Amino acid sequence: MKQYTHAWLAFMAIKRLEQAELSKSNRKYADSLIKWFKDNKDGVIQGAWYPDMIIKDMASSHVLKFTPVDEGEKGKFRKLPKTHLVYQYCKESDLKQKAYKIDRDTNLPDRCESIAHSVVDNLKMQESEEKGSPIVPSDNHVATLFFMLSHYIADAHVPFHCDSRRFSEGNNIHGRLEKEWDDEIKKYYLLDKANGRFFYDPTGYPLFDKKKDQLYKESFLKKVDDNLRKRKFAVSFGPKNGNVWDFMSAICQYSYLLSYRFIPEGNDHTNVTAHNWKKLGSINLEDVSIAALSDAIDSIATVYFRIWRRYKKWEKR
Numbered sequence: 001m002k003q004y005t006h007a008w009l010a011f012m013a014i015k016r017l018e019q020a021e022l023s024k025s026n027r028k029y030a031d032s033l034i035k036w037f038k039d040n041k042d043g044v045i046q047g048a049w050y051p052d053m054i055i056k057d058m059a060s061s062h063v064l065k066f067t068p069v070d071e072g073e074k075g076k077f078r079k080l081p082k083t084h085l086v087y088q089y090c091k092e093s094d095l096k097q098k099a100y101k102i103d104r105d106t107n108l109p110d111r112c113e114s115i116a117h118s119v120v121d122n123l124k125m126q127e128s129e130e131k132g133s134p135i136v137p138s139d140n141h142v143a144t145l146f147f148m149l150s151h152y153i154a155d156a157h158v159p160f161h162c163d164s165r166r167f168s169e170g171n172n173i174h175g176r177l178e179k180e181w182d183d184e185i186k187k188y189y190l191l192d193k194a195n196g197r198f199f200y201d202p203t204g205y206p207l208f209d210k211k212k213d214q215l216y217k218e219s220f221l222k223k224v225d226d227n228l229r230k231r232k233f234a235v236s237f238g239p240k241n242g243n244v245w246d247f248m249s250a251i252c253q254y255s256y257l258l259s260y261r262f263i264p265e266g267n268d269h270t271n272v273t274a275h276n277w278k279k280l281g282s283i284n285l286e287d288v289s290i291a292a293l294s295d296a297i298d299s300i301a302t303v304y305f306r307i308w309r310r311y312k313k314w315e316k317r
């Protein structure tokens with residue numbers, strides 16, 4: 001995914017937590033996270049693209065690449081909260097009957113789990129250290145980690161990040177897909193280009209361009225919004241998924257299945273064209289986009305919420 005998509009998703013995840021129906025005690029945790037996030041978002045939004053621009057671990061930690069194989073025991077698939085569109089679309093996929101292998105050195109779920117720990121560790125250090133201690137992490141530092149974490153979570157929702165076919169080559173439909181998303185976001189929100197971020201509305205979220213109101217009705221971004229409004233928010237990572245690693249592993253599995261529904265077997269970078277890629281499979285570009293973006297927002301919101309709650313429970317110990 002590209003710059004503005006990443007930053008936008010992190011903001012939408014916080015908005016999602018604001019609107020989510022939660023129990024009384026969970027609401028308190030969510031509200032304290034929302035307040036903390038809004039106080040600390042400025043100047044650290046670059047954390048959302050730090051992984052691409054500075055860390056540059058794209059080939060390993062931004063992906064978990066699957067290849068279906070004919071031999072061997074069929075793959076074991078996890079479950080996701082029923083609310084995830086990618087799960088609804090792919091839980092009956094034929095490809096589930098096949099074995100798969102995962103490319104060596106691709107490790108997105110490990111990356112997410114490790115940053116999640118880092119966030120909690122840093123918050124605990126902040127709480128425990130005396131003011132002025134040389135090892136106390138700043139709020140900006142922790143907020144940057146939060147934005148970095150959302151980057152890796154979001155990447156798991158890009159079908160081509162979980163598919164070993166080489167779609168960055170040939171007609172680069174991987175790049176084309178991510179450009180579709182970024183262009184759409186840049187079309188409807190006002191950008192503070194000099195500072196590489198959005199302008200904000202009075203509630204602290206990316207500022208919507210009111211002149212685009214009519215046009216927006218036709219946009220898949222509107223459909224992402226509509227979908228989330230009627231979708232129940234899941235605090236759970238899904239049945240039997242106990243931690244961030246389990247959750248991200250499940251998401252990558254279903255992204256892989258979605259990739260094959262979008263671009264069916266028998267296609268690769270040598271034969272997919274710049275014209276036919278949008279509707280080659282049993283699911284089209286618009287539905288893939290709605291699923292990837294709305295699920296990404298939900299997943300980031302759930303992970304943010306869970307790690308913040310973990311820290312808050314520790315604080316009350």
Ligand SMILES: [Zn+2]
Nearest residue numbers: 001052062155
């Ligand atoms: Zn990335």
